[in-house]
Amino acid sequence: MTTALEVHLASRPKGVPRLENFAFVETALPAPAAGEVLVRNHVMSLDPYMRGRMSAAKSYAEPYALGEVMHGGAVGEVLESTVDSLVPGDFVLHGFGWRDHAIVRADAVAKVDPAVAPLGAYLGVLGMPGLTAYAGLLDVAEFRTGDTVFVSAAAGAVGSLVGQIARLRGAKRVIGSAGGPEKVQHLLDLGFDAALDYKAAPIGEQLAAAAPDGIDVYFDNVGGDHLEAAISAMNVHGRIAVCGMISLYNATEPTPAPRNLMQLVGKRITMRGMLVSDHAGRRADFIREVGGWVRSGELRYTETVVEGLRNAPEAFLSLLSGGNTGKMLVRLV
């Protein structure tokens, strides 16, 4: 019998989550039933959207159940299998993170090859954040060669890829925002034309100065003042992909911004919310194109890796306050 260490939602946060909202629980796992496999997780994903699932309010993802184990992307090794398609030693991508072992239905996992890419890449550049960046920029924001692109949270897992894909696809100018001088330098290292430290000065003033000819595309991960700045800087027929609004996730009151939404009319701006789950049809294109750039070294990805499941809650709180550069991962093995 296997004992799993799991992270449970102990209580729902009000505003900024705290460590006491999480609980560690040891659970005895049964042997896998027919059609199931036992997986030992090697690496798990931490993502901003998980903050929404900690609240009871209906969001696009189901709320985590109170007193139950949390969920999220993970890659693990098959220890026991009841199906022909998977054998012990296989590695699989699945949605049963926040625990070190899991019993998973075989039809709910996807086999991955550790020889093709490091396990963490399947949770980042070649996984959900990568497809989010690719489909969000190309399809939702309808990026075109010659566009000037602004992306917020640009040092994050999604934002750093948005900026690089825009550059590789022929953007006129790529501008990113992030918090602090190290991240700003990191963006310049990745080939961004301009990098704005939102902690140093109002983002609206900085963006206006960095984009004297305006912007054509804004990829929004932040909302609030960033969105307002982008609308003000936007050119006629500009497009906004709304991927997330991390500045609001811990808000306890509705946020009074942007205040310039009226500009959508005169500039004929299109603003479109997105969830990556709508874009599975772009997966093959994404893997071919982005995978190629990763292999050639034209596109780089960064990971912030925290060791051990016991440190996952603290790592998640750090993610929400911008403590990561690139993809935030927890290594379990």
Add this chain to the structure above:
Amino acid sequence: MTTALEVHLASRPKGVPRLENFAFVETALPAPAAGEVLVRNHVMSLDPYMRGRMSAAKSYAEPYALGEVMHGGAVGEVLESTVDSLVPGDFVLHGFGWRDHAIVRADAVAKVDPAVAPLGAYLGVLGMPGLTAYAGLLDVAEFRTGDTVFVSAAAGAVGSLVGQIARLRGAKRVIGSAGGPEKVQHLLDLGFDAALDYKAAPIGEQLAAAAPDGIDVYFDNVGGDHLEAAISAMNVHGRIAVCGMISLYNATEPTPAPRNLMQLVGKRITMRGMLVSDHAGRRADFIREVGGWVRSGELRYTETVVEGLRNAPEAFLSLLSGGNTGKMLVRLV
């Protein structure tokens, strides 16, 4: 020599415009030069967008010049012509309203036939407001048969057409908002399935009750609380055409709403600003389809007609506070 009575912008309004912002000026017109015609205006248009032009701030239309005559749509009779294509007695649609006579370049007017439709119709149902409603609903909001549609300022020139076009194109349910019991009754007379009096109770509560299965399309003429209500009521993959935000036009401070913009993500809402000038390519379709419905009596239009240019400023102030039902016109002859 002809003397024109003109309405000039005497001063720029702060907040709600006042009569003192307008001045009446008599101007001696020269004889039309080669390529020009002298027109006597019979009817002129008053439109909410004119409020934006009274301010100095750059908007999608050029600001009216201080101390100069204002502009807007009008239909007039040719009195003198220097070109072969127009003869005295012809009626023409042009952009030189806010005056009783004008010298106009012949290539800046479009001939209209008073036998086909009353002159006012060329400024309303068959003119700019009509094309705005048609292209805004069908192209910008991507209306589809079976959609539930909500439109604000639904008793206005554009809104009343949006609701009727949606009904005639096979909407599941058409909901409109307007101010006061007479307008609400008018919407029901036009075939709206539900009509909400925004002055009677919070629009969000009313909309939620009137659309228990949610809305798929929102045609925004109002902004503010109406937009917030629409986002909350919106179904997944809903679409918002932003045509105007009349609730903000007299605002002296930026308005912090909607506060629920984050819902764009989970619901994958598309929100798109529009100007009718982008949609000239739809004019032939629009005239054929909407003209047909007008002739068959399936689509009705209403006008609020004020007599005399001297009453135009007061009529315009009334328009901004919802004093009109349907298209607001000033009759000069």
